[in-house]
Amino acid sequence: GQNIDQPTEMTATEGAIVQINCTYQTSGFNGLFWYQQHAGEAPTFLSYNVLDGLEEKGRFSSFLSRSKGYSYLLLKELQMKDSASYLCAVRENSGYALNFGKGTSLLVTP
Amino acid sequence: ETGVTQTPRHLVMGMTNKKSLKCEQHLGHNAMYWYKQSAKKPLELMFVYNFKEQTENNSVPSRFSPECPNSSHLFLHLHTLQPEDSALYLCASSQDGAGVREKLFFGSGTQLSVL
Numbered sequence: 001g002q003n004i005d006q007p008t009e010m011t012a013t014e015g016a017i018v019q020i021n022c023t024y025q026t027s028g029f030n031g032l033f034w035y036q037q038h039a040g041e042a043p044t045f046l047s048y049n050v051l052d053g054l055e056e057k058g059r060f061s062s063f064l065s066r067s068k069g070y071s072y073l074l075l076k077e078l079q080m081k082d083s084a085s086y087l088c089a090v091r092e093n094s095g096y097a098l099n100f101g102k103g104t105s106l107l108v109t110p
Numbered sequence: 111e112t113g114v115t116q117t118p119r120h121l122v123m124g125m126t127n128k129k130s131l132k133c134e135q136h137l138g139h140n141a142m143y144w145y146k147q148s149a150k151k152p153l154e155l156m157f158v159y160n161f162k163e164q165t166e167n168n169s170v171p172s173r174f175s176p177e178c179p180n181s182s183h184l185f186l187h188l189h190t191l192q193p194e195d196s197a198l199y200l201c202a203s204s205q206d207g208a209g210v211r212e213k214l215f216f217g218s219g220t221q222l223s224v225l
């Protein structure tokens with residue numbers, strides 16, 4: 001089984017930078033995913049990390065430290081449309097599916 | 111337009127009703143999933159199908175019955191549900207179940223209310 005923790009809610013200002021943390025405990029690790037979910041919509045893929053380090057993709061970056069069981073999602077130049085829930089998910093060695101945290105609800109204010 | 115389509119978007123049913131949720135993916139994927147999303151809880155994996163074969167059943171009560179007639183379609187048959195089953199039911203697909211980098215593509219879900 002797994003334990004995946006992320007903050008419940010965060011608020012940030014338009015144009016700013018925000019970091020959303022995720023910690024996990026797992027018996028086997030085969031990658032960490034970040035998804036974005038707007039209210040009433042499907043979760044959409046943002047990033048994938050399996051090796052330690054930073055993956056950058058436009059305004060979004062994701063970092064992984066396997067030894068610490070830790071990841072973060074960094075959002076730069078925040079826009080109002082970035083208000084959404086951000087889901088951290090881990091794939092174990094043994095399974096196909098992803099195991100998700102509860103998600104972090106981000107509110108971007110003017 | 112999403113590559114994974116779920117119908118209906120909203121469903122209200124009584125505890126004695128029988129209903130079915132439908133999922134269709136247009137991505138040519140071979141693995142399909144049912145997840146349950148409740149308020150204040152993580153997405154919970156329910157079932158996994160890979161090449162039409164069920165590969166995971168995450169201790170789901172028998173009042174939920176999945177069906178995967180082919181790699182493009184997935185159903186969730188519901189009967190004698192309880193109010194605590196009210197949730198958003200999400201379908202997802204991936205190329206197949208084996209690739210570690212594979213990401214899941216989700217549908218928009220069916221919001222289910224059990225009265």
